[in-house]
Structure formats: C-alpha cells, structure tokens
Amino acid sequence: MCNWHNNSTDELCEAFLSLKSKEECYAFLEDICTIKEILEMSQRLSVAKLLSKGMSYAQISQQTGVSTATISRISKCIEYGNGGYKTVIERLGEVEKND
Incomplete structure (x- = not known):
C-alpha cells in the first residue's frame, strides 16, 4: 500500500x-478543488486520451498547449503506472459508443 x-x-x-x-x-x-486544479486534471485526461489515439507529443502540445515534459510524464503513467488512465479511457470510450 x-x-x-x-x-x-x-x-x-x-x-x-x-x-x-x-x-x-x-x-x-x-x-x-480550485478551478485551476480541476482544469489541470481535465487537461491531463485530455492528453492521455490523445496519447491513446497515437498522436505525437508535438501534435498534442500544439493542440493543447501542454509542455512535452508534461506529456511525457502522462505517457509514462499510462505505460508504467497503475492502470488508472487506461481504465478511465476504456470506460469513457464505452460511454461514447453508447451515446
């Protein structure tokens, strides 16, 4: 734990x-949370979704304004983390398919 x-x-x-x-x-x-904290968390999720679609760091940075260092950190969380991003992205995809 x-x-x-x-x-x-x-x-x-x-x-x-x-x-x-x-x-x-x-x-x-x-x-x-502060509004800034909420926006930062939502931005991280957006980056994770774009990474899962195969977008490059440069494309994501240009589209979102997020630094490539932050994108790299999110990518490492997706690849080596606890699976939280993967679970949420999969479930959000299921919700979008059902809408």
Whole structure:
C-alpha cells in the first residue's frame, strides 16, 4: 500500500463513488478543488486520451498547449503506472459508443 493510501483518501474515493450525476460531480469538484486544479486534471485526461489515439507529443502540445515534459510524464503513467488512465479511457470510450 502506498504511503498516501489512508482512511482520509479512502473516504475521498468513496465520496467520488457516491456521486450520482455529472452535476453532483461538478459541485463536489468546485467545493474541494480550485478551478485551476480541476482544469489541470481535465487537461491531463485530455492528453492521455490523445496519447491513446497515437498522436505525437508535438501534435498534442500544439493542440493543447501542454509542455512535452508534461506529456511525457502522462505517457509514462499510462505505460508504467497503475492502470488508472487506461481504465478511465476504456470506460469513457464505452460511454461514447453508447451515446
């Protein structure tokens, strides 16, 4: 177990899992994070999705304004991380197919 996995972070995960709509999620995110933090997280997810589509770092950087260093870090998380990005991207793809 990682040193940041504890009762408080377990409760945070449970809080996200308890949300039932996009509106509830927006409300919670706005209460718990700054707008900048929310935008940075959403930008990281956008970069991960573009990487999964095979776009180059240069293309992603040009399209998003994200530095290639940040893109590289996200790429390493996708490749060697815990699978969180992969899980979310796959599930978002399933949702998009069903819409």
